[in-house]
Amino acid sequence: MSLLNWKKSIRLRLLGSLLFSLIASFFGTALINENLGFSIVNMLWGILLPDIILPKLVGATFSLLSFLFFFLLIFFFLMRHIVRQMRTLADGLMALAKGDLDYRVPLSGQDELGEVAQNINYMAEQLQSMMRRERQIETSKMELITHVSHDLRTPLTSIIGYLNLLKNDDYQDLDEHKRYINNAFNKTQQMKKLIDDLFEYTRLTSGDATLSFHKIDLGSLLEQIITEFEPIAQELSITVKRDWEQTPFPAHVDVEKLVRAIDNLLMNALKFSLKPGDITVRLAERGDCIVLAVENRGKPITEDQEKLLFERFYKAEPSRRDRDMPSGAGLGLSIARYIVELHGGKIGLKHANGHFTFFIELPKAAQITKYNGSDDKL
Template sequence: MLIACFIVFFFVFTHPIVRYFKALTDGLQSIASGDLSYRLPLSRHDELGIVAHNINQMAERLQIQQERERQLEKSKMELITYVSHDLRTPLTSIIGYLDLLKTHTYQSVAEQERYIDNAFNKTQQLKKLIDDLFEYTRLTDGHIQLAIQQVDMNSLLDQMITEFEPVAKEHGITVRTNLLSAPVMLDLDIEKIVRAIDNLLMNAMKFSDRPGTIQVSLDAGAASVTLSIENNGIPISPEQEEQLFERFYKIEPSRNDNQMPSGSGLGLSIAKHIVELHGGRIGLEHRNGHYRFFMDLMISAADRIPSHSDRSDLQ
């Protein structure tokens, strides 16, 4: 009788454990077969429950890793597709113009010069696409090293705008500035931050109303400075706003301009990567066709912070 009672009680107490253990083995088999979305039931709070929790965490990490690998492979294929398309377009034009020149298919010296000029412009566009692609791949490979040095952001901007103004004027754009009167020292990789700012300036020029104005402002806070580049253009949708900093995303320029060809779609993405590598933030505020791209960068420690009253309007 005692033996029978022992067997009954043993079965009653161990049956849930055996059943849960079977659930663990079945779950492990499902995960091992490739179903990384499978999760074990967490109905126990003993050692078996801890084992189930650990198995679920393992499956979740494997699932995340698998998804990352899929996204990486998808990104590689997209990169090849976009690059092939973007490089083929100007290359086809170059081949066409060179073929016309080679076969002397032109009516006058003026037409010959036009073919040469068009071919040259397409080679410049091709070079820009290749440079952007090279820069983008360098910034996203995860092993980029910044050549950091102290830079006066105020002086750097003043120099860049001086070089940018003649180009903007050719396209009917006036540049106005609102910088700071005192130096603002930042720890930056000059070459890369210049590339980021130049991309923002060129983007503003490409999509500005003409005649139009680009406003460049620099403002200092307690621990950071904000560079703002503002212009007016054709309004875009909230969906377009969300995609502006994505690679290869393009919006057609506000006006047809042979001197302002479609870019690579990498300019804003490159700027975003550069700013984030510096620990900063980049973004866009847009309302009814008024665009304000901003860049927040950290001020070097122990440097004086100019007050708002120190601003000067340099035009």
């Protein structure tokens, strides 16, 4: 109910109570004067002062007092419910104004004031939810700063150490000199990867991400990604296997971001695979979806760990991680999840006794309503 309609309803109830009180008081006073009050007063004053006009004056005064008494009594009786409700609403608003967002106005009925009480309670719930979100955002920011500071400090400390050794000529020969430079360079690349992951994560979660959709053949894109990934896998004794039919898999995607998501899944499989071993990439149609799966074998994890894999900053235990692979910020799978969800798809994990299958489900024809993109032909 709008504020204008609510005010109009209250005015009508007040006017109705006023008119009813006036009419009831008039008839009540007339009835008493006729049957009891006025005749008794006239009789008493007529005996005591028979020739004076005072009996009539006293009778009129008695009638007026009777009318006022009945009017106030009836009007108070009719309005007491509204007054009580208004006082309850005022107390509720005062409690909320003092910061007690847990307070709820008791609902006394389904009338207009009851609806106002419902609106006040709804407002309190929204304020609570807003305050809770703000606290979560603030906590998130602090966690983000803490984790990023910790992750950046480790490679930065190593870089400073190697540069100090080079600055002080603290190396035995040219080979050691090159090794220091190579190690420092690798640490800078690790820092760059951490910063890129952080930038991508904050952009995806801030709500400012803009996707440019194109219609592509997902099979051709996946073949290109794997071709670039294979040399890295071979250095770690990992064989990449392909398993899909050589038919077109048309899909509407943001190519750059989807490549990032698939690459994150492949690097995750590479990091946690048993070596030597295999990584199998599958692509198939299932109903209205295209399913991309990355399978590998590694050390088993618990159900609690499974639930945390797609959470930001979650890192597997060092015993599961390949010590030859640089440690990340724990944002890879979380970034992949956000990218897939922005495509209207789903990402998940199936795990059984160390056999991991990370899958991505993408709609064949995405419902692109939020983002503006092109629709290129295959």
